Amino acid sequence: MLSVVIVDDEAPARDELRYLLESFPEIRVVGEADCGREALAVIRKLQPRVVFLDVQMPDMSGLTVARELTGYPSSKRPIVVFATAFDEYAIKAFEVNAVDYLLKPYTETRLEKAVARVRELADQGGQAIPWEKILELADSKQATKPGPERITVERQGKLYLLSRDEIIFATVSGRNTVVKTARGEFYFDGILSELEARLPAESFIRTHKSFIVNINQIEEIQPWFNNTYNVLMKDQGHSEIPVSRTYVKHFREQLGI
Numbered sequence: 001m002l003s004v005v006i007v008d009d010e011a012p013a014r015d016e017l018r019y020l021l022e023s024f025p026e027i028r029v030v031g032e033a034d035c036g037r038e039a040l041a042v043i044r045k046l047q048p049r050v051v052f053l054d055v056q057m058p059d060m061s062g063l064t065v066a067r068e069l070t071g072y073p074s075s076k077r078p079i080v081v082f083a084t085a086f087d088e089y090a091i092k093a094f095e096v097n098a099v100d101y102l103l104k105p106y107t108e109t110r111l112e113k114a115v116a117r118v119r120e121l122a123d124q125g126g127q128a129i130p131w132e133k134i135l136e137l138a139d140s141k142q143a144t145k146p147g148p149e150r151i152t153v154e155r156q157g158k159l160y161l162l163s164r165d166e167i168i169f170a171t172v173s174g175r176n177t178v179v180k181t182a183r184g185e186f187y188f189d190g191i192l193s194e195l196e197a198r199l200p201a202e203s204f205i206r207t208h209k210s211f212i213v214n215i216n217q218i219e220e221i222q223p224w225f226n227n228t229y230n231v232l233m234k235d236q237g238h239s240e241i242p243v244s245r246t247y248v249k250h251f252r253e254q255l256g257i
Contacts, residue, residue, distance in 0.1 A: 005031045007039040008054040010193045036060030055084040058247050153186035168235045169213040205254050207243040
C-alpha cells in the first residue's frame, strides 16, 4: 500500500485528484495540504511514500518544497510527482528517472502511467532521485518558456481570444473560473491555478485563493483588518477584491508597499 499526500492550493484540484487516485487499490490518500508550509508540516507528520505536489502555490512553489525535502534522510524522502498547468514542452524536465509529472487537467490515462511509475520506483526503493539536476532543469524551463499571448475563453457558447492585458481580474464562482474584462465577463475552461500559470507573474498576482488581479488595473489599495488590504479595480463597477493574510506578504513585495 502506497500512502499519498496531495498538495494543491485549489480545493477542486485536490478533490479531483483524490477521486481519481481512490480507484487504485494500491493507493491510500492519507492527507492533503493547500500551501507549501502546510505541505512540509503534513509530510513531516505523516511521512507518506508519495507526494503529488502542485508546482505553483502562493507561499512557496512546489519546487521549493521539493528542495526542502532534499534534507530528509533518504529512507524518509517521499517520491514526488509534480502537478503543473505548464504545457508538455515546458515540463519535459520532470521526466527524468525517478520523478514524474501530471499535466493539468488530469486524465485517467496519464494518471495510470504516473501511478505505475511510482509503483515501480517504490518497489526499487525510490532512493536514487537526482533532485538537484531535475530542479535545475525545471527552473530553467519555467523561466524561459513564454506563455501564450492570448487566453481562450467562452461566453454564451462562443469562444473568444483575450489579450492577457485585457484581463482586469479573475475569480471563482461555483465551479467556474470567471474572467472579468472591460468587455464583460467570460469563462475560462480550467481552474484558477491553471489560468494563473498562463499569466505573466510581473503583471498578475494572486491576492486570495479565489482571486487573481492585474496589478496594472488596480485603482486603489485600502488598508483592512489584520494588516491586510482590499483593492479596488478599474472595471466599471470598481470591484472590491480582498488580499488575504496568506497572500499579503507577496502582495506587498510585488507592489513595493
